[in-house]
Amino acid sequence: MLECGDAMANLPMIPELLKQLFRQPATNTFPAKYLPPSVTGFLKMVSRGEAAIHPPVATPPEFRGKITYEPEGCIGCSLCVKICPAHAIELVNETKTIRIYVSQCIFCSQCTDMCPKGSLKMSDEFLLADEDRYSDNLIVE
Amino acid sequence: MSDGNPAKTTPYTVPIGPIHPALKEPVMFTFRMNGEQIEKADFAPGQTHRGIEWMGMRRNPIQIVHLTDRICGICGVSHSLAFARAVEQIMEIDVPERADYIRAIIAEFERIQSHLLWAGMAAHELGFDTLLHLTWRVREQAMDTIELLTGNRVNYGIIQIGGVRRDITPDQHPAIHECLDYYRDLQGKLLRIFLEDATIQMRCRDCGILTRDDALRLCTVGPTARASGVNMDVRVDFPYAAYGDLDIEPILPDRYLGETRGDVFDRIVVRLLEVEQSAGIIRQCLDVMPAGDILWETKIPKILAAFKKAHGEAVGRHEAPRGEVLHYVRMDGKEHPTAWKVKASSYSNLMSWIPMLEGEQIADIPIIVASIDPCLSCTDRVAVVRGGRRSIMTKEELHRLSVEKTRRLMR
Missing domain, CATH: 3.30.70.3270 (Alpha-Beta Plaits)
Structure with a gap:
């Protein structure tokens, strides 16, 4: 059903996807910038003052x-x-x-x-x- | 499948639900299958009855408004608006004009976010999760604006009996216009991505067809009915809030595609076009919105006292994103209503599943089921629990029961 040359025309999501590669993620990383090994462990560290929380929106x-x-x-x-x-x-x-x-x-x-x-x-x-x-x-x- | 020689005979039965990954809310489907094809479909809702009406009978209308916010997580303002309108009609309250416009603005923002949520869900049911993420990302703009206007993303709590609780201040206008411009610029892209995509066309075109006659016969409402070519919209047919002053035309798929087939694709078209329409309505509202009060009575104890003088019954209607919602309220001079009935839009739309599903492939069940945007926890109003026995109530029996109940209430 799809012809190779028309693939991009029939799949308009693909250019959008490629553009997304160079964009910032839309999600706010909360509570930590990168997923910690244990979220509860991370929050305990925050309460002890050993780590800083990544602010919410x-x-x-x-x-x-x-x-x-x-x-x-x-x-x-x-x-x-x-x-x-x-x-x-x-x-x-x-x-x-x-x-x-x-x-x-x-x-x-x-x-x-x-x-x-x-x-x-x-x-x-x-x-x-x-x-x-x-x-x-x-x-x- | 326990009787006789299982799995060897056609037609065989496939149960889907009550809890199933393809269904977003609990409902029990039973399909009689011939190979991959559905021969006969049946469903049983009633798995998420929460007794909200029962809770409402013990509360006064100001409290019920907050309860109605929670009937549906997506239609946060639709139920509140329909309920408030019913109570206002009983009490003969004239809602200030500005409040009517604010109600319309919030209702239209809700339609934008609800339709985008649905579009993402539809993409997800097709297995197109990239599109789900894109749609839900753009939905956030509407959610943020709602949060700015009402205070919260969901459960807005903006409606009050006799008006709205928060005004739209001039400093909020730039943010609203920014959101509307965003959707205006996005519309072309959304339509292109959804409607020109080969996968979506192959999966949705001529799939789950609901003919115009069936749509009328089964009393479908909202985008489901409009996608089958039924020209109906409560905002146009029975204008309320500010809709009487606004220029609205029900969206039918032939406006964009030149024909109406009543399939899943048409339902996508109608909903996507309604996003643009809602943005246009909000623009109109902002332009002509008069200044003035936003509440019929600012002192809440006075509203409470007025409930004790209210006698009568009324029906409040609103075109929710999924279709018409209807609230019936009866007040008999007490603070709490004597009767309160909710008819969610999905209640009218569920029956259209049967003609849509019969004759289709098993793999198309998720998208066809999702295509009417079902909201089952809004719909479930009754759960009959009596000694673990199962029985089916006929129309005559339900009618007899409701006559009995009305007599009991009137005593």
Whole structure:
């Protein structure tokens, strides 16, 4: 079906492929520039300060990442508890503050819109993988 | 294959699924094969029921909007928009005009990324992974722009009952135009690579044909219907959001190829041309978008209070990248809806698999199955679990059950 002379005309992907050989890869190499023998080992080295992480692609200005909470301004109105679609927020009755389970949070930012005191904000932190869903990093209070 | 003398008799049965590398989502196919040819095809969805509607009945519409974002990972705004429109009709909310335009812009960006995702997937099903990588690389431009406008790549969370949650600011315009120019420059290349390629032509031309009559009879929607020559598009037929003000013409394959065959190739053509069309719609929106509010009511407690006064039922429709989505909502003066039904676009399109697949070769199953852009986890609404027995529910039985349920709800 294919004639040799027409091969390039019928396979328009081939010139594109050849051009790609001289282009930078589109993928951002993260977390390391070259694949380390062990990714967890590499991350441990990063936490010890022995290696540097290759930075991720920058987040946009209005990115919705891990939630931050300032208990000082909070009046304990529990509107955020009421509006949270994922039921990720609970009211701590003793202190009249809230506790947010980030492992359950769906990052919709509805509570930050709702908060009358502006105590809730979305940060740009997104590296939230953890082995324990109730670890200190994943509970905001 | 356990009965009689196995493997010796024709026709024999080939099961594909529920989990299979050729299928991107779980669905169970049963093919009766004669050699390499499919004699009869049958399928059983219902493997990914998640009970989203059940969750919705316990939440108020503001919360459900975020739930609808998650019905489908690709149609992040389609379900939210259809749901919000249903609730807005019940509550008789007039959405600010600017919000309507922003909704249309986000919906069109979603169409661009969804069609490119599908095109890459189609290439992958053909075994053409180089093209998959190229298509998904160019898709990132749309994803980045969506991320800039809404905050996140998927699950945009931009829709609110009565408007949108984020405005498009003037400093975002250059980035949007840069993205649109990128796709304008790319369009020729994409069409050339997909449509002039000998491999793609050989695999897709006259493969998986859905005739116009079948498309109408089986109520297919969206690009699947348009590729068979059915001139339908919810944006044109029943305009909503800003689409009534815009100049849109449904894309049919004969516009580009001069004829309509209703095969897999036509479905590629329609989707690729719609990428260009969507970019054009966004341009129109940006040009004529009025200034003003983006929300009917900015104070969320007031919206919540308004839900308690809402009585009635409504249907919200939207032309999602895969076709029409439909949300039925009923509110009875409570914060949460009394009834919420979702009809995803794939629900209407799945039945078209049967005429497409019958008579085709076994090797063409992956591309034909993928050609309607099926989204099964969006589609699965029901799972009947009753003592492990299997049975088929007829149309009459389903009708009887839904009448019973409606009576129960009205009590």
